[in-house]
Each structure stands twice: as C-alpha cells, then as structure tokens.
Amino acid sequence: MPALLPVAEAQQHLFALATPLPEELRPLAQAAGYYAARNVAALRTQPASDLSSMDGYAIRFADLPGPWQVIGESAAGRGFAGEVAPGQAVRIFTGAPLPPGADTVLIQEEAERDGARLTLTGEGPLRLGGSVRPRGLDFAEGEMIIAAGTRITPARLALAAIAGHTELPVRRRVRVALLSTGDELAPPGAPLGPDQIPETNRLLLAALLADLPVELIDLGILPDDRAALEAAFRALDCDLLVTTGGASVGDHDLVRPALEAAGADIDFWKVAVRPGKPMMAGRLGDALVLGLPGNPVSAFVTATLFVRPLIARLAGAADPLPRPRIVPLGEALPATGPRADYLRAELIDGRAHAATIQDSSMLRTLARATCLIVRPAGAPEAKTGDSAEILDIA
Numbered sequence: 001m002p003a004l005l006p007v008a009e010a011q012q013h014l015f016a017l018a019t020p021l022p023e024e025l026r027p028l029a030q031a032a033g034y035y036a037a038r039n040v041a042a043l044r045t046q047p048a049s050d051l052s053s054m055d056g057y058a059i060r061f062a063d064l065p066g067p068w069q070v071i072g073e074s075a076a077g078r079g080f081a082g083e084v085a086p087g088q089a090v091r092i093f094t095g096a097p098l099p100p101g102a103d104t105v106l107i108q109e110e111a112e113r114d115g116a117r118l119t120l121t122g123e124g125p126l127r128l129g130g131s132v133r134p135r136g137l138d139f140a141e142g143e144m145i146i147a148a149g150t151r152i153t154p155a156r157l158a159l160a161a162i163a164g165h166t167e168l169p170v171r172r173r174v175r176v177a178l179l180s181t182g183d184e185l186a187p188p189g190a191p192l193g194p195d196q197i198p199e200t201n202r203l204l205l206a207a208l209l210a211d212l213p214v215e216l217i218d219l220g221i222l223p224d225d226r227a228a229l230e231a232a233f234r235a236l237d238c239d240l241l242v243t244t245g246g247a248s249v250g251d252h253d254l255v256r257p258a259l260e261a262a263g264a265d266i267d268f269w270k271v272a273v274r275p276g277k278p279m280m281a282g283r284l285g286d287a288l289v290l291g292l293p294g295n296p297v298s299a300f301v302t303a304t305l306f307v308r309p310l311i312a313r314l315a316g317a318a319d320p321l322p323r324p325r326i327v328p329l330g331e332a333l334p335a336t337g338p339r340a341d342y343l344r345a346e347l348i349d350g351r352a353h354a355a356t357i358q359d360s361s362m363l364r365t366l367a368r369a370t371c372l373i374v375r376p377a378g379a380p381e382a383k384t385g386d387s388a389e390i391l392d393i394a
Contacts, residue, residue: 004272006377007305007340011321013268014281014306017288020316021171021239028161031152034170034213035316040146043164046138050098054131057089057111057118058102061128068118074099089118098132105131139163149318171316176209177238177287178202179219181229181246181255182294187221200363201244201292201299208303213315229258236262238287239314242307245294255291256280264289272377274339275360276302288314295360301342301372304391324374324389327352333382336375344369345390352390370394 005013023037052058052074059068068089074080076095084090084101092098092105110122125131139145145163146156152168160168178201185199186192199221206216217238222228224246233241246255256266259282266282273279275298280291290307292299304322312320330353333343343354344365352373355365374389375382382388 004270004277004338005268006272010268010271010279010281011306011309014288014290014310015313015320017267017281017283018310018313021174021314023169024172025167026170027167028157028165031160031168031170032154032157033211034152034168035312035318036146036148036150036152037169037171037316038148039144040160040163040165040168042139042141042143042145045136045141046162047133047135049135051133052092052094052096052098052105052131053133054105054107055093056105056107056109056131058084058092058098059089059104059106060084060086060102061104061125061130063087064120064124066118066120070113070116070118072099103128103132107131147318149316151317170213171314173213173215174240174311174314175215175217175238176311177217177219177236177241178205179232179241179243180221180294181224181243182221183224185221185245200296201294204296204300205242205244205303205307208300209308209311212308212311214311224254226254226258226261229254230261233259233262233264233284236284236287240307240311241284241287241289242292242303243290244292244299246291253278259284259289259291271302272339273301273305274341275358276305276342277339279306281306293360296363297344297360297366300366304372304393305342322391324391326387327390328385329373329382329388330354330384332384333373333375333388335381336377336379338377340377341373341375342391343373343375345371345373347371347390351385352388 068087070091071088072080073091074096075093079097080090080099084099090099104125110124112119112121145159180199180201184196186196188198243255246253264282264284266280269280270277271279276293278293279302282289292302309320328351330351343358345352345354347370354373371390371392
C-alpha cells in the first residue's frame with residue numbers, strides 16, 4: 001500500500017470493510033432519509049381508472065361536434081353510476097372518474113349548456129382521450145417504484161403511500177460514536193485554562209451527519225492518556241467510531257496505539273488529501289473506526305469524503321459518494337503537489353472563488369464557504385475561467 005493512499009482508493013478500502021446493516025420495516029412517517037433495502041413495487045395502479053384532468057364534460061370523441069344531452073355528474077370520489085351512450089354527456093370535474101362509454105373530455109371553456117342541452121362553442125378536443133389521465137398513467141400494480149439503495153426522499157414517501165404502502169424496507173440506523181481527544185480541549189462554554197480552546201469537532205460532526213439515518217453516541221472529550229483511550233475503545237458499542245485528534249505521529253498522538261492495544265486492525269493510515277492527511281481507518285471488533293485529524297477544517301473535509309459516504313454505505317446506499325459538479329474558476333490557482341487539494345470556496349455569479357487563506361484551523365473561512373474546489377494531485381496551474389470540480393457544502 002502506498003505511503004499516501006489516494007482519496008478514491010481510500011474510499012474503496014472503506015467500502016470493502018463495510019457491510020450494509022440488517023433490514024427492518026419502518027412506518028412511512030419514520031422512513032425519510034433512510035435507504036431502501038430492496039426494490040419496492042406498487043401495490044396498486046395509479047390512477048386506478050381513467051380520470052378527467054380538467055373541468056368540463058365527458059363525451060364520446062366520435063360524437064363531435066355535438067350537440068349532447070347532459071345526463072348526470074361525475075366528481076372526484078363520487079363518480080357517475082351510469083353509462084354514456086351516443087349523443088350523451090356527463091358533467092365532470094378535475095380528478096373525477098370518466099364514466100363508462102365516455103373517452104374524452106370537452107373542457108367547459110369550449111362548451112355552452114342550456115339546461116340538459118350541451119353545444120360546442122370552441123375548437124373542441126383535438127384527439128381521442130383529450131384531457132383524460134388514463135388508468136396507470138403514473139404506475140401499474142407490480143411496477144418498481146423505488147429501487148434498492150435509493151434514498152427515501154419526501155417525494156418517494158408520497159409515492160410509496162399512493163402506491164399502497166404503509167411501511168418500507170430499510171436498513172436500521174447506523175450507531176455512530178463521536179469522540180474527541182486532547183488535553184487542550186474544553187466543552188463549549190466551560191471555563192478555559194490558559195492553554196485550552198473550546199472543542200468544536202463533535203458539534204460539527206453531529207450537525208454534518210444529522211440528515212443521515214444515524215443514532216449519535218457522544219463519548220465526550222478524552223485526555224491525551226493512552227490508558228483512558230484504550231479503556232474507552234474496549235468498552236465500545238457502536239457500528240462506527242469516529243475520533244478526532246491524536247491521529248498523527250507526535251508524542252501525544254495516542255489514538256492509533258490505543259486502538260491497536262484494544263485489538264483494532266488498522267487498514268490504512270495517511271491519505272493523499274489536503275487538508276486531512278493524518279486519517280486512519282480500520283476495524284475494532286464489530287465496529288468500524290475512522291480517526292480524523294483534530295483541526296476542524298480537516299475534520300470537516302475528511303468527514304465529507306469518508307464519514308458520510310461510509311455511513312451511507314452501511315445504511316444501504318447504492319451510490320454513497322458525494323457528487324461533484326463542474327463550474328468555472330473565479331481566479332487562477334497554483335499547481336498541486338502529491339496530495340489532492342480540497343479548497344474552501346464561495347460561489348459568486350456561478351464561479352468558484354477560493355478563500356485566500358486555507359489554513360486548516362480557520363473555522364471562519366469554512367463558515368463562509370459554500371463549496372470545496374477539488375484539485376487533483378499533480379494538477380497543473382489553473383487559469384481564471386478554467387473548469388473545476390466542486391463539492392457543494394452549503
């Protein structure tokens with residue numbers, strides 16, 4: 001394995017470690033944001049009968065240009081009980097079932113009624129079936145409506161409901177434990193010692209993962225103490241442990257040795273990405289482990305590239321990776337080195353403008369950013385207006 005693993009290879013290593021979690025049935029009202037565990041088929045046909053798409057009169061196309069005798073009315077949820085014979089029409093409203101014998105709707109703006117007598121005043125329907133939504137226009141019973149691995153969006157929830165479902169097969173929630181390490185860290189709002197700063201990464205990560213099907217477990221802040229870290233790792237009960245800080249090679253970077261002492265197998269360590277190089281991944285018992293850098297921007301970038309896709313994979317997503325898009329650059333960018341750069345940037349008038357300072361400790365530039373400019377390793381200098389990939393982050 002190379003000393004620095006390219007981002008795409010690191011993502012594939014993670015996916016090889018991850019097996020989608022067990023399936024469960026969830027009520028529709030609780031299924032938003034999950035991923036379908038298998039294909040979902042319609043339990044009914046929609047619409048179940050031919051419906052009018054306009055207010056007007058149900059007629060036989062062959063009877064044009066009329067006149068007709070109006071023999072009744074069809075409304076949504078209350079159709080006409082009889083049958084339309086030649087020369088007859090039924091007053092019909094949007095969403096109402098087309099009565100037997102009728103095959104077309106004459107819209108009310110092109111008709112005039114005098115008692116039961118109906119005459120054509122406009123151009124009339126131009127084709128058989130005009131202003132009619134035919135049976136099965138949306139879907140037929142047995143047709144696949146949601147593919148396995150597809151995220152359950154609000155629209156797909158509504159689709160499942162109208163297709164006759166009350167619950168959906170999904171993967172259970174991913175239990176994600178968050179842990180920060182470092183003697184310099186204190187909880188936000190707590191009194192700070194002379195060399196301490198407020199800890200932000202657990203808050204940042206919890207918010208970043210909130211739209212995914214997760215159960216978050218807050219393990220708090222642990223000091224730079226190998227015994228304390230090892231004890232916490234041995235007591236682990238989750239699907240995924242995400243640590244921040246202590247993942248590098250300094251004397252106080254104790255996450256890796258503590259994980260290994262607790263029985264973890266480290267799959268890779270160090271990724272060819274900037275910011276975020278000192279990131280590790282492995283397995284500890286039944287749990288996957290991701291060790292992120294402590295600098296908040298590095299934690300954000302690596303969580304975007306690795307934590308979110310890994311959770312989506314565990315949750316059954318067919319396509320768990322973030323999707324870049326192409327935009328022009330707002331200014332020239334220098335050539336990159338052996339690591340891929342993920343630059344905080346803002347979209348202004350459709351162009352990506354990179355922040356002037358990209359230091360990984362600076363949260364203010366991250367808060368202002370709306371996207372990350374993706375610059376591959378070994379990329380040449382880019383000119384203003386050149387196309388670049390971005391990942392939207394706001």
